[in-house]
Amino acid sequence: MLTKDHYIEHVIPYRMRSVAVLNVATKYVMTWDKPRALQIYFDEKLAIRGLSTAFTNPAIEAGIIHCRALLEFLGLRVSPKDPSKLVERSGKRDDDYVIEDFSGPHGSLPKITVAEAISPYDGPRDEAETALAAVIHCANKGLAHMTTGHVVNLKDVRLYEIASRGVPTLVANYFYVPQGIKPPDWQLTSSQRNVV
Numbered sequence: 001m002l003t004k005d006h007y008i009e010h011v012i013p014y015r016m017r018s019v020a021v022l023n024v025a026t027k028y029v030m031t032w033d034k035p036r037a038l039q040i041y042f043d044e045k046l047a048i049r050g051l052s053t054a055f056t057n058p059a060i061e062a063g064i065i066h067c068r069a070l071l072e073f074l075g076l077r078v079s080p081k082d083p084s085k086l087v088e089r090s091g092k093r094d095d096d097y098v099i100e101d102f103s104g105p106h107g108s109l110p111k112i113t114v115a116e117a118i119s120p121y122d123g124p125r126d127e128a129e130t131a132l133a134a135v136i137h138c139a140n141k142g143l144a145h146m147t148t149g150h151v152v153n154l155k156d157v158r159l160y161e162i163a164s165r166g167v168p169t170l171v172a173n174y175f176y177v178p179q180g181i182k183p184p185d186w187q188l189t190s191s192q193r194n195v196v
Helices: 006-030 053-074 114-116 125-144 154-179
Strands: 037-042 047-050 074-079 087-088
Touching: 006 053, 006 154, 037 053, 047 053, 053 074, 053 125, 053 154, 074 125, 087 114, 087 125, 114 125, 114 154, 125 154
Parallel strands: none
Antiparallel strands: 037 047, 074 087
């Protein structure tokens, strides 16, 4: 099993940055009316040509999986009775690290509540909860398992974008800050061009 320090310094930051890529991909998808031409260069040589979906689809799917992992780490899961609602996680697997396994100056870190998870969102609280639940539900039912088919639905891209803004902030505020650790820089530092 990996050490707690490795989780703090590598695993969680990696997942947070993957969620940042999800955010970029969703912004492109929401802006475009159809996929765009894509060219990928390695060492300044054209290596791959295709459509933008070669980037956006796997970026969205990977980001959704990382959102689910981070939300479950923090203590949340989707309600088994209503996939648009969150509930607190009731335990963990023996080989998983969860937030309660870490401590700050005031003792063991607690799981976050649904109210804490949706409180930072500037929009309607039910929209925040639906967005966070959507990434968990999609990861569970459309990506990790094929129970309902592939449910990465373009009508939900806006919800994925909302979740991709919130999840890293929740990790920073409820995991790193309570430990007295500066949160990692999860934002993309590459070209922040306008999405067109």
